Amino acid sequence: EVQLVESGGGLVQPGGSLRLSCAASGFTFSTYWMTWVRQAPGKGLEWVANVKGDGSEKYYVDSVKGRFTISRDNAKNSLYLQMNSLRAEDTAVYYCAKNYGDYWSLQHWGQGTLVTVSS
Amino acid sequence: DIQMTQSPSTLSASVGDRVTITCRASQSISVWLAWYQQKPGKAPKLLIYKASSLESGVPSRFTGSGSGTEFTLTISSLQPDDFATYYCQQYNSYSTFGQGTKVEIK
Numbered sequence: 001e002v003q004l005v006e007s008g009g010g011l012v013q014p015g016g017s018l019r020l021s022c023a024a025s026g027f028t029f030s031t032y033w034m035t036w037v038r039q040a041p042g043k044g045l046e047w048v049a050n051v052k053g054d055g056s057e058k059y060y061v062d063s064v065k066g067r068f069t070i071s072r073d074n075a076k077n078s079l080y081l082q083m084n085s086l087r088a089e090d091t092a093v094y095y096c097a098k099n100y101g102d103y104w105s106l107q108h109w110g111q112g113t114l115v116t117v118s119s
Numbered sequence: 120d121i122q123m124t125q126s127p128s129t130l131s132a133s134v135g136d137r138v139t140i141t142c143r144a145s146q147s148i149s150v151w152l153a154w155y156q157q158k159p160g161k162a163p164k165l166l167i168y169k170a171s172s173l174e175s176g177v178p179s180r181f182t183g184s185g186s187g188t189e190f191t192l193t194i195s196s197l198q199p200d201d202f203a204t205y206y207c208q209q210y211n212s213y214s215t216f217g218q219g220t221k222v223e224i225k
C-alpha cells in the first residue's frame with residue numbers, strides 16, 4: 001500500500017524558512033515523479049513543484065521560483081521542500097503526491113501539513 | 120501559463136441526478152487532464168486521468184470526456200458519497216488546477 005506522510009509544517013514569521021519532508025513507502029520511490037501541491041485555507045489547489053525520479057528535472061510554479069527548492073533522497077525514500085523568504089500568501093496545507101508513472105497526474109496523496117506564515 | 124476555468128462553481132443536485140462539470144483550458148492541452156474529488160479536511164482523490172481514463176477503484180458512474188480545450192466530468196447517478204468539491208488539473212504544460220466545483224445537496 002502506498003503511503004505518503006508529510007511533516008515539518010508549523011508557524012513561521014514572514015521572511016523565515018521551513019523545510020517540509022514527505023516519507024514515502026509501498027512503492028519503488030526512485031522511479032516516480034513526485035509533486036508538492038498546496039491549498040490555502042478555504043481555497044483551491046495550487047501545483048507548487050515537482051521532481052523527476054532521479055532528481056534530474058525540477059519544475060516550479062512562478063510564484064515560488066527562487067524561494068522554494070524541491071529535492072529528494074532516494075536512499076531514504078524521502079521528498080523535501082525547502083521554503084525560504086516565506087510570505088503570508090504561502091500559508092497553506094502542503095500535500096506531497098506521487099505522480100502517475102511519467103505523467104503529471106497525481107495518483108496518491110499524503111494527508112498534508114499546515115504551514116502558517118504570520119507575525 | 121495555461122488557465123483552467125471550471126463551471127459551475129457550485130452545483131446543487133439530488134441523489135440520483137445526472138451531473139456534469141465543465142473545465143475549459145485557455146489553450147489546447149490535448150488529453151492531458153485529470154479530475155479529482157476532495158472532501159472537507161481530506162486530501163484530493165484521483166478519479167480520471169488522461170481526460171477519460173478511469174482510475175482503478177473509482178466507480179463507473181464517473182466518466183471523463185473531451186480533448187483540446189473543453190472537458191467534462193459526468194456523474195451518471197449522484198450518490199450520497201459524491202457530495203464534494205471537484206477539481207480539474209491540466210498537465211500539458213507545467214500544471215494548473217481549476218478553481219473547483221462544489222457539488223452540494225439540493
